[in-house]
Amino acid sequence: MQRREALKSLAILTGGAVLIPSCNFEKEDILAAYSNLQITATQQTLLAEIANTIIPAGQLKGAANLSVQDFILVMVNDCLDKNQQQQFVKGLQEFNAFSKKISGSNFSKLESAEREKVVTQGLSIGSDADENQKIIQEFLSITKRFTIQGFMMSEYIMTEVKPYSLIPGKYNGEVLISSISNMKING
């Protein structure tokens, strides 16, 4: 909640972004809300596309519908150590190059099946690969972990899809699994 307010007031103060000089970027503004990261709006959009490839929209909303990319950036900015933050940012910066290598094109331009292929291949990079490859793998693992958390612990899922109760009900320590009937939720 506080972050949303902070973001709003920052946006008012700065007109949406502040300029932080950086030699690695093509003169695009850095998002000020994530002060430990050097992230541009374009990269934020790319992150949304990756998250939405991990959990796409279907019968139910997907990651991008729920702005899971913002949750990912909050968690990376606030809860990861410096080393992991650097790997995440580097992986995000180099992700389009990786996408081109796998499928010949920037990630945004790909059809969803191709996007799945790129992300799946990125996630399967082994520990024996070279450093650049491993950074893609590390970046995607972090992204996948927070995509799952952000999606499953979103207001949408916890109220509309699988309503969460603060009161879990009476303890039963001897429940036959076969007696539990859960309605299948179609994604």
Added chain:
Amino acid sequence: MANFNIDATQQRTFQAIVIGSGMSGSWAAKELCEHGVKTLVIERGRDVKHLRDYPTTNMLPYEFEHRGQLTKQIEEENPVVSKCYAFREDAMHFFVKDKEHAYIQEKPFDWIRGYQVGGKSLLWARQVQRWSDFDFEGPARDGFAVDWPIRYKDIAPWYSHVEKFAGVSGNKDGLANLPDGEFLPGFELNIVEKYFQEQLKKHYGDSRHMILARCAHITGNLEYYKQQGRVQCQSRNLCQRGCPFGGYFSANASTLPWAEKTGNLTLRTDAVVHSIIYDEAKGKATGVRIVDTHTKQTEEYFADVIFVNAAALNTNLILLNSTSNRFPNGLGNDSGLLGKYVAFHNYRAGISAEYEGYSEYTITGGRPTSGYFPRFRNLHKQETDFLRGYAAGFSAGRYNYADQSGIGLSLKEELLNPSKYSNWSIGSHMMGETIPKETNYVTLSKDEKDAWGIPLLKVKVEYDDNDEKMVKDYQEQMTEMFEKAGFTNIRVRDDKRAPGLDIHEMGGVRMGKDPKTSLLNKDHQLHACTNVYVTDGACMTSTSTQNPSLTYMAFAARAAHHAMKNQKWGKV
């Protein structure tokens, strides 16, 4: 609330002053107020009113910006308190941050504190096992510390008194070393925990037990608790946020509002006690000197009787800082032992395992407690190469989880309809008795003071060889029991945590029969200044293995009645 700007001594005079509004102080206050004694409770922290000041209590998981996790910045700024399992995004506002209140670690000691009305009673683990004479007779039998001046029969009625009012859920287990009490219906052990009970019976006969841990939660007698405005525990397991149902015992939900209702309670918050005022001519304590934490002004309050319930180490600090011509080394410190013989509980070791049986069963719902091993080592006689023994927590659980290997729609559907079940996962942790020693102590810094002009506390508390042996024995014995029960993937650990993180620090102002070797008598009065009572963790002569809060509460209630009888107050 009284007007504190009125300077007249009369306005600042009460019958009793209680320093500290937490677990034990609130019990002293409740007993005194209930019997018509005008009581001032002094709390160094801010007010926390039941319901009003639980900002996170009904927040849903998605309302926490980091879904409960601590940020790196908070972890880095708080290397000590961040180690506490309950210091998370939902409850960190109830903990002292490292920078706010410095102390000096002569040896590593993680001092976990809650400076607010209610103290740590908002945050405790709510485990309430009685002591027995196997515990009170420990020092005399095994030749350490000094003999406790009381026995189980002295405290048993007060355990009952406290259990009834606080609300304790449990089973009557009929164990001599863990006496039964006034219990509300117990929660349930699950199918694997019951299986393990049977296995213990089969392999160890009647010599080892694993029972449902008694916990301070309301599970029955609801009309009675309605008088306190408390209702049945809903098993939310969000206790550390403060409970909107008053389902577990906290000073905020129970004893303090009860005391307040009598009209005899005055609560002075944001006031750190500098020292207790000793009158040489009268030969007794006459009041308390406080510093307002905001204005930093000094004020004095007066009373006939003073209860020191500031939490174990801060009670030591206050007494050490209460110097006079008569007591140049701290109030009541004729023996020179004030601050010494500090001890704690050894929580270093744990064990985890899996069980592949009962794979067709699982658990549903919530439970605010788990299983408990009362001490079985050296119980009837000395049988190992270390003194005393350990209790242990025990629980089995099982989880439904999603296979997260894929991506795309298949992952999404698996997340929403998790298909996997873990094996039953089994866990236990030790709670070892440590032996109080003169070399484990707290003192005051000679040159460093806090923002209120009070000397910083120096803590020097360490493990010893007895503790090392006990860690090893716990690991061996638990492994043996787990193997006999057919558990697999058994892994023991020793996290080498510093003392303090158990949050069971005790001693420094110990009880005893002889003023030469102890500070307090059998009624919790300072031998040398009998209108000062200490009934929090500081009074502990030995530590035994049980979570100590229940015993502090019973001590506080008992001592309050002693004071009232002595002063011929009220209808006792």
